[in-house]
Amino acid sequence: MTGTDQPLERGGTDPRAGARLLAPYRVLDLTDGNGWLCGRILGDLGADVVKIEPAGGDPGRRIGPFCGGGPRPAESLAWLAYNANKRGITLNLEAPAGQDLLRRLVHRADFLIESFAPGYLDGRGVGYRELRKISPRLVFTSITPFGQTGPYARYRGSDLIAMAMSGLMALVGEPGRPPLRVSLPQAAMWAGMHAAAGTLIAHDYRERTRRGQHVDVSIRDSVLWALANAPAHWSLMREDLERGGTSIVGRSTTGARMRAIYRCRDGHINFIFYGGEAGRRSNEAMVQWMTEMNEAPEWLRQKDWGTFNVAASTQEEIDRLEGPFVAFLLKRTKAEFASESVRRNILGYPVADARDIRGDPQLAARGFWQEVDHPELDAAVMYPGPFARCSGASCAIVRRAPRIGEHNGEIYGGEMGYSRPELETLRQAGLL
The missing domain is CATH 3.30.1540.10 (formyl-coa transferase, domain 3)
Incomplete structure (x- = not known):
């Protein structure tokens, strides 16, 4: 619940929210499920995170389970959970005019996070090398299965692949039986946390040098970090885990x-x-x-x-x-x-x-659970609260996950100056 034990207003934002640590900064979030958590963390810290998705919606909107027995796009629990504290716009990055719109958005942005295959954005003229010419201070974070370099860089990946190729699966399960996966998919969540940390470290560097960075996060590498004790085990015990x-x-x-x-x-x-x-x-x-x-x-x-x-x-x-x-x-x-x-x-x-x-009394005493009202569901949904508490600042959920293109008018119109007829023209042209 919020501080007054009331759900967020039906409009999606909470006017009672306190000071926000990253409030002056804007993040363009071009990730799929591999990077959602990175944007969510930055949003929880107060950044203005703008989730950019194609006109048909992020494919992750159709990842179950679904709230209310859907599968309507707005009802994916994964989407709702990891895209709270974000505004949402649509944009066709395949079209040259859509790429021009992204460049205009970058003028107003401090961070860009993406999870496309290496080379995808470069091939459309909106990779880091091109965008840093527009904004030398831009922190550009990429989250991919194997990183931007190396012989596996262009390989596709999944949670199961990351868990297997990291060696973690070799340590999960009963002796003498086949290895097992680790519960629900988690590899991208670990990578999202590492990406958020890397992004904020690059931000600190930028504040001191006025220069941006390209932060390269490999999902497989993130899982390997969970095995940091394995080399030490061999050194101490002379046997493998x-x-x-x-x-x-x-x-x-x-x-x-x-x-x-x-x-x-x-x-x-x-x-x-x-x-x-x-x-x-x-x-x-x-x-x-x-x-x-x-x-x-x-x-x-x-x-x-x-x-x-x-x-x-x-x-x-x-x-x-x-x-x-x-x-x-x-x-x-x-x-x-x-x-x-x-x-x-x-x-x-x-x-x-x-x-x-x-039902944990400790979590209840800390106000960990937060109820967020979802008008599209005609219901309130209970969320885990902030991952950290900061004195004098709020890390609460102040905005539910956006509907498809919910903030097109607010950002393209109110901030970038497009009129309603112009926005309609862009929509009909397949750009929004």
């Missing part, structure tokens, strides 16, 4: 696998045996709870956790330790474990599902 499934591998020199996920009455619990002083306290607290419930065997009650050495534990020892914990946690609920783990200082917590997250 392997798929562990629901277990942790690589903590023992004996090769023992340690369970990380336990079943409980209504879901799953994350709990791991740790060594050292922190592990001793957590393990002892867990055994004490089991003892109070008459569910700890004598040998477990007598165990000296102060001498427990994770690195030297064998698989037989780990399996014996885990047995009583498996039986005990299977009788507990997630809420029960959450309460007791905090009260007893146990290193573990329930695995939250969507229902748990939506």
